[in-house]
Amino acid sequence: MSVKAVSFAVVLVSLALFGSCKSSCRQLSEKLCDCATNSNDKNNCLSLASSKEATNPPNDGHNAYCESLLPQCDCRLIETTPGKIRCGLAYPLPAAAQ
Numbered sequence: 001m002s003v004k005a006v007s008f009a010v011v012l013v014s015l016a017l018f019g020s021c022k023s024s025c026r027q028l029s030e031k032l033c034d035c036a037t038n039s040n041d042k043n044n045c046l047s048l049a050s051s052k053e054a055t056n057p058p059n060d061g062h063n064a065y066c067e068s069l070l071p072q073c074d075c076r077l078i079e080t081t082p083g084k085i086r087c088g089l090a091y092p093l094p095a096a097a098q
Helices: 003-018 024-033 039-055 060-069 081-086
Strands: none
Touching: 024 039, 024 060
16 A cells, blocks of 8 residues: 555544544534635634634533534524523523413
């Protein structure tokens, strides 16, 4: 096996093992950035998400909350109140206030 092939294999294995090292909150942020209407907005969103996480990393509680939101967050619903709640962009009203 050539050095080039070995290097490529190492990169693939590294990506497979360490590719999901992003926090759940970072993954949720990136999922929300995917909702952007154009590539410039998406790139700006991704850059902002990266810098915000670097200066204010999520703790275990934040990551657990973000992880619970990941499967239910949907770009098609993001403009609705229920969609915002499902993506963590809004909180539901307390039962007493409804």
